[in-house]
Amino acid sequence: MELNELQKRTGVSRVFLATDAPEAEVDQLAQLVTVPVLRFHDAELLDGAVAIVDQWICAHAxxxxxxxVSTFSYRIQEDREILGFAPNxxxxxxxxxxxxxxxxxAKWTIVYE
Incomplete structure (x- = not known):
């Protein structure tokens, strides 16, 4: 899946990036996409707290x-499914x-009984 393809398919006007990658890699990615790349920064928060904010933003995007193989991605997918976002x-x-x-x-969807 490529960001520019997703942008065309969904019409998003900006990308939120939740990552612990070095700034040089983030800057490189920002040069490759056609929309602004945003990130959450707060110097007063520890990395774990920033990750929670990142997760909430991604879950509601x-x-x-x-x-x-990312537990972080898996949890966001699970949150999105609970919130009712479409699998696609x-x-x-x-x-x-x-x-x-x-x-x-894999789409391990929740089955409500």
Whole structure:
């Protein structure tokens, strides 16, 4: 899944990036997309608190793309499912570098009885 493709499909006007990647990588990504890339920063919060804010923002976003084998992404997908977001806006993941079409996450949907 690619950000520019998602932007065209969903019409999003900006991207929120929840990551602990180095700033140089974030800047590199920002150069590759056609919309502004936003992040949450608060010097008064510890990393864990920032991650909670990031998770809440991602869980409520119009669309979400996670990463492979990530508990953080899994929890956001679970939150989005509970909140009622459509699976096609919830269960996507970034492909590794130089891979155009990679396996997407399984849709382990909640069954309410």
């Amino acid at each position: 119009r669309a979400f793309i996670g990463t492979h 806006t919830t269960f996507s993941r970034f492909c590794p570098d130089d891979v155009v079409d990679c396996e997407q996450p």
